[in-house]
Every structure is written in C-alpha cells, then in structure tokens.
Amino acid sequence: MKNIAGPLQEKPKTREYFIILKIGILLMGFLDFWRKLKKHPSALLGGAVLLIYIMVAVFAPVIAPYGLDHSQLSLRLKPPVWEGGSWEYPLGTDQIGRDLLTRIIYGTRVSLLVGILTVLISTFIGTTLGAIAGYYRGLFDIAISRLADLLLSFPFLIFTVGAMAMLGPGFWNLILALTFKSWVEFYRLVRGEVLREKTREYVEAAQAAGQKDPVIIIFEILPNIIHSITVLGTLRIGYMIIMEASLSYLGLGIPPEIPAWGSMINSGRNHMFNAYWISTLPGLALVLLVLSINLFGEGLRDILDPRLKIE
Incomplete structure (x- = not known):
C-alpha cells in the first residue's frame, strides 16, 4: 500500500x-x-505615457467630469482656464457647449480600441497566412503573395477611403476596412522569417523526430519569431490610430455621435481663430499618444530583436 x-x-x-x-x-x-x-530612457518614457493613456481609456467613465450627453448651448466656445475660463471646464467647450476634456478622454478609448483591435486581427491573419505560405510554399504561397503585392500597390489611405465609402461610417466597418490591407505587413514579415527558420537545425530535428507540420510551426518556429511580430505590431498600432483619425476627420470613420479625435479636429477647423482649443487640444493628444507608442516600439525593437541589439 x-x-x-x-x-x-x-x-x-x-x-x-x-x-x-x-x-x-x-x-x-x-x-x-x-x-x-531601463537602459532605453526614451522607450521607458514612451511606455509610461502609453500606460497613462490606457488607464484613462479604461477608467474614462470615472475620470470624465461630465457624461457624453452633457451639452449647454449657453456655454458654447467657453475658453480653457489659461485663456480666462473656469475650472468647471478646464479645457473649454466646443461649438455646441460640450466639455472638451470629457470628449478627449472618451476619444482616447476610441483611438486605442481601433489601433489595438486592428493590429490584433491583422496579426492573426497575417501570421497564419505567412506561416502556411512560408512553410509549404507552392500555389498557396504564389496566390497569397500576388494578392499581397496587389494590395501594396494601393496607397493605404486612398484604399481605406474607398473601402469606407462603400461600407459607410461605423466602428466595426472601420476595423474591417483597416484590417483588409494591414495584414499584408505581418504576412510578409512572417513568411520571410519562416522561410529562414525552416532550414535551421532545430526544425530538421523536429521533422526527424516525426512531429507534424502544424506542431512544428506553432511550437517550434513561431516562438522564435514572436519577438519580430511583437515589435511590428507595437509600431503599427500608432499608424492605425493615425489612419482612424484621418478617416474620422474626413467624416468616413467613427460616427459623429461618438467622440473621436479626428472628428473633433474637423469640427473645430472653422473656429481656429476664435476657439483654437477645439482642434488643437485633440490634435496634441493624438500626437502625444502616437509618439509614445513609437518610442516604446523602438525600444522593444532594440530589446527583443536579437539582430538589432546594441552590445
């Protein structure tokens, strides 16, 4: 016993x-x-600022001083505190009396959601197609590579504008339009990395041991290229945020009832001389967010990509 x-x-x-x-x-x-x-001060600073943006997006209903439906026409174009305004509306109000600070806070949530969701979906599609094409080659590789080349021949903004013109404004339509072309960068990266890795000794050893191809791709090759995918994904988040703001500025992105930085910049362009804060402050928030993402992404590239490490 x-x-x-x-x-x-x-x-x-x-x-x-x-x-x-x-x-x-x-x-x-x-x-x-x-x-x-810690050896990359700029990346550390970018990561800290990015973390603040994420916290603001998550706790937007708690942080925002007013609700999205708060509007008073009698308080339209109220200046921010440094222009003689009151602390009741520290960043001023827009042309219909809505609190600008509240709309910027909720706009953070929209920008980050669009950027992160688009990159996650694009990463999944591009990584899956790139791994299959790079490992098996053949007709599938030729067909997907020619499709990728065709999509790359169109400028991203023009292509997305055309897609949104057909789909119409909307959050998920915007995600779909951005994803339809953004997977190509991940596909090309993963395909090239898999082509290089499949000739390594550890892959040959796994094949000799009788492991199936999907197991080799997922558990042997992908862990060795995940760093490159992570770096590319981080840098592409900032680009997707800019694309969302550009489309919202043109009236083709997020619907007007949802606060988005691009549409806020557009709504204040007719008041640049008498109420510059309506366009300027959302624009500064956009620049700071994208800059912090790029700084953090550059640091990740130096840290995670062995080929770019500085001894």
Missing part, C-alpha cells in the same frame, strides 16, 4: 513544483526585460 500511495501523493507536488517553476521563469523574464528597458 505504501508503494502505491507514494507515487499518488507525489503527483500533486510535482504539478505544484512545475507551476512554481513556470512562474519563476516568467518573473525572471519580466525582470530581465525591465532591466533592459
């Missing part, structure tokens, strides 16, 4: 040790990443 009960009692302990070991490895990886990140 002792010989039977002994192994049964050791299994839970082994499982607990394995979980603790995994947590320790993750913690060591995080500490190593933090140590390297």
Whole structure:
C-alpha cells in the first residue's frame, strides 16, 4: 500500500513544483526585460505615457467630469482656464457647449480600441497566412503573395477611403476596412522569417523526430519569431490610430455621435481663430499618444530583436 500511495501523493507536488517553476521563469523574464528597458530612457518614457493613456481609456467613465450627453448651448466656445475660463471646464467647450476634456478622454478609448483591435486581427491573419505560405510554399504561397503585392500597390489611405465609402461610417466597418490591407505587413514579415527558420537545425530535428507540420510551426518556429511580430505590431498600432483619425476627420470613420479625435479636429477647423482649443487640444493628444507608442516600439525593437541589439 505504501508503494502505491507514494507515487499518488507525489503527483500533486510535482504539478505544484512545475507551476512554481513556470512562474519563476516568467518573473525572471519580466525582470530581465525591465532591466533592459531601463537602459532605453526614451522607450521607458514612451511606455509610461502609453500606460497613462490606457488607464484613462479604461477608467474614462470615472475620470470624465461630465457624461457624453452633457451639452449647454449657453456655454458654447467657453475658453480653457489659461485663456480666462473656469475650472468647471478646464479645457473649454466646443461649438455646441460640450466639455472638451470629457470628449478627449472618451476619444482616447476610441483611438486605442481601433489601433489595438486592428493590429490584433491583422496579426492573426497575417501570421497564419505567412506561416502556411512560408512553410509549404507552392500555389498557396504564389496566390497569397500576388494578392499581397496587389494590395501594396494601393496607397493605404486612398484604399481605406474607398473601402469606407462603400461600407459607410461605423466602428466595426472601420476595423474591417483597416484590417483588409494591414495584414499584408505581418504576412510578409512572417513568411520571410519562416522561410529562414525552416532550414535551421532545430526544425530538421523536429521533422526527424516525426512531429507534424502544424506542431512544428506553432511550437517550434513561431516562438522564435514572436519577438519580430511583437515589435511590428507595437509600431503599427500608432499608424492605425493615425489612419482612424484621418478617416474620422474626413467624416468616413467613427460616427459623429461618438467622440473621436479626428472628428473633433474637423469640427473645430472653422473656429481656429476664435476657439483654437477645439482642434488643437485633440490634435496634441493624438500626437502625444502616437509618439509614445513609437518610442516604446523602438525600444522593444532594440530589446527583443536579437539582430538589432546594441552590445
């Protein structure tokens, strides 16, 4: 009985040790990443600013001083505090009396959601197609590569404007229009990386061991190229945010009833000389967010991409 009960009692302990070991490895990886990140002050600053934006987006209903339906025509074009306004509306009001600070806070949520969702969907599509095309080659590789070349021949903004003109304004229509072309960058990156990695010794060893192709792609190749995908995805978030703002400025992106920085900039262009804050302040928020993402992404590239590390 002792010989039977002994192994049964050791299994839970082994499982607990394995979980603790995994947590320790993750913690060591995080500490190593933090140590390297501290060597890049610009990336650290960009990450801190980006974290503030994310917190503002998450807690927008708590932080915003007013609701989205708050509007008083008697308070239209009220100046910000540094122009003689009151702290009741610290950033002033727009042309129909809406609090500008509230709309900028909620606009943060829209910009980050569009940027992150678009990049996540594009990463999944591009990585899947690129891994299959790079590993198997053949007709599938030729067909998808020619489609990617065709999409790249169109300027991104013009292509997306045409797509939104057909789909109509809307949050999910905007995500669809942006994703329809943005997966190409991830496809080209992953395809090239898989073509290079599939000739490495560890892939040949996995094939000799009898592992199936999907297992080799997912568990052998992808972990070795995930760093490049992460860097590209981080940098593309900022670009997608700019594209969303551009389309909203043209009236083809987010509907007017939803606060978006691009539409806010457009709504204040007729008041640049008597109420510059309506367009300027959302524009500054947009510039600061994209700049912080790019700084953080540049730091990630130096840290995560072994080919670009500076000794």
